[in-house]
Amino acid sequence: MTLVRERRHQQGLRLSPPPPPVSATADFTHRSLFPALSPASSPDSPAIIESLSDLEKVEVLGHGDGGTVYKVRHKKSSCIYALKVLRFDNNAATGILQQVAREAEILKLVDSPYVIRCHGVFDSGAFMSPDHSNNEGGGDLCFVMEYMEGGSLHDVLRARQRLPEQLISRVAKCVLQGLRYLHAMQIVHRDIKPSNLLINGRGEIKIADFGVSHMVAGADEACDLHMGTYAYMSPERFDPERWGGRNADGFAGDVWSLGLVVLQCYVGRFPLIGPGQKPDWPTLMCVICFGDQRLEMPETASPEFRSFIWRCLEKDWRKRAKVDELLDHPFVNKTCCASTDQELVNFVFPVD
Numbered sequence: 001m002t003l004v005r006e007r008r009h010q011q012g013l014r015l016s017p018p019p020p021p022v023s024a025t026a027d028f029t030h031r032s033l034f035p036a037l038s039p040a041s042s043p044d045s046p047a048i049i050e051s052l053s054d055l056e057k058v059e060v061l062g063h064g065d066g067g068t069v070y071k072v073r074h075k076k077s078s079c080i081y082a083l084k085v086l087r088f089d090n091n092a093a094t095g096i097l098q099q100v101a102r103e104a105e106i107l108k109l110v111d112s113p114y115v116i117r118c119h120g121v122f123d124s125g126a127f128m129s130p131d132h133s134n135n136e137g138g139g140d141l142c143f144v145m146e147y148m149e150g151g152s153l154h155d156v157l158r159a160r161q162r163l164p165e166q167l168i169s170r171v172a173k174c175v176l177q178g179l180r181y182l183h184a185m186q187i188v189h190r191d192i193k194p195s196n197l198l199i200n201g202r203g204e205i206k207i208a209d210f211g212v213s214h215m216v217a218g219a220d221e222a223c224d225l226h227m228g229t230y231a232y233m234s235p236e237r238f239d240p241e242r243w244g245g246r247n248a249d250g251f252a253g254d255v256w257s258l259g260l261v262v263l264q265c266y267v268g269r270f271p272l273i274g275p276g277q278k279p280d281w282p283t284l285m286c287v288i289c290f291g292d293q294r295l296e297m298p299e300t301a302s303p304e305f306r307s308f309i310w311r312c313l314e315k316d317w318r319k320r321a322k323v324d325e326l327l328d329h330p331f332v333n334k335t336c337c338a339s340t341d342q343e344l345v346n347f348v349f350p351v352d
């Protein structure tokens with residue numbers, strides 16, 4: 001646990017667009033954008049959060065491209081939450097404002113044990129007008145989220161470098177269950193990567209961060225095909241002309257990203273480029289979209305692991321495995337049974 005926490009603030013493989021300005025402190029006077037959840041629908045978090053003034057900061061959990069995440073305590077109930085604060089000034093691009101508004105919209109809809117639960121969204125009111133025309137002066141947007149004690153898979157990999165195969169299988173199973181839920185709701189995540197997979201004290205893994213997700217129906221994919229982190233982006237999203245991306249439904253892109261995450265857990269670094277090689281845009285373009293990708297398929301990995309990876313990292317999205325196929329795959333079905341949630345907990349929170 002200590003090890004994991006110490007390394008939380010280190011930066012991961014980040015190739016997202018530049019961040020908007022981030023506030024150092026949360027202004028706890030915002031209004032609620034959607035009602036806090038009732039106790040019945042949230043057994044883990046009995047508190048009803050009416051305003052951000054109900055919460056007090058405990059510590060900073062981490063910084064992302066879009067903002068700062070705090071550990072906070074609900075004053076009345078002492079329940080612990082994670083508070084993600086995004087700060088915008090009046091120069092914030094409309095695209096970014098639409099992106100966070102999209103995250104808020106999607107969070108309202110999702111309710112799954114495999115997806116991070118959001119207990120409320122609060123804002124200063126400056127940028128949430130439907131056409132984003134009223135954004136003079138900027139403001140904060142604050143997401144009150146379920147607190148995940150183990151931090152992200154990125155934090156865990158920083159601390160422990162690699163995961164044993166049976167724990168990787170457990171991670172894969174949870175993410176696939178989350179994706180099955182999201183895809184059934186016609187939501188494509190589009191940014192599956194280690195820092196967006198969070199782990200709690202019960203060894204549960206959940207998908208977080210819907211900043212670049214979108215609802216498939218009615219969305220204009222062509223407008224924002226390149227949003228998300230390039231490193232984990234599928235060939236059809238990276239180079240839609242070459243890989244028929246204009247016709248892709250988007251779900252296959254989440255499977256590709258999961259394949260890379262699973263392989264990264266095994267080899268201990270981003271798997272598509274050599275150690276020390278810079279993951280810049282041209283290098284990634286070459287390995288993801290052209291010729292033979294330099295896939296490091298470890299000799300020691302089981303046949304089940306290899307087969308799972310090949311099914312995820314099939315370049316042609318039409319031939320790539322679907323989520324349901326992968327949930328039936330022996331790597332997920334069989335290998336996962338060789339471990340327990342407790343083993344994952346022991347791995348994430350080692351006794352020093």
Ligand SMILES: Nc1ncnc2c1ncn2[C@@H]1O[C@H](COP(=O)(O)OP(=O)(O)OP(=O)(O)O)[C@@H](O)[C@H]1O
Nearest residue numbers: 061062063064065066069082146147148151152195
């Ligand atoms: N719900 C949570 N519970 C506990 N820790 C969290 C939670 N959400 C985020 N964190 C921590 O805060 C860090 C920053 O999270 P954030 O979502 O802002 O950015 P990120 O996902 O790491 O990067 P990016 O902005 O590129 O997506 C995470 O890496 C994680 O360590």
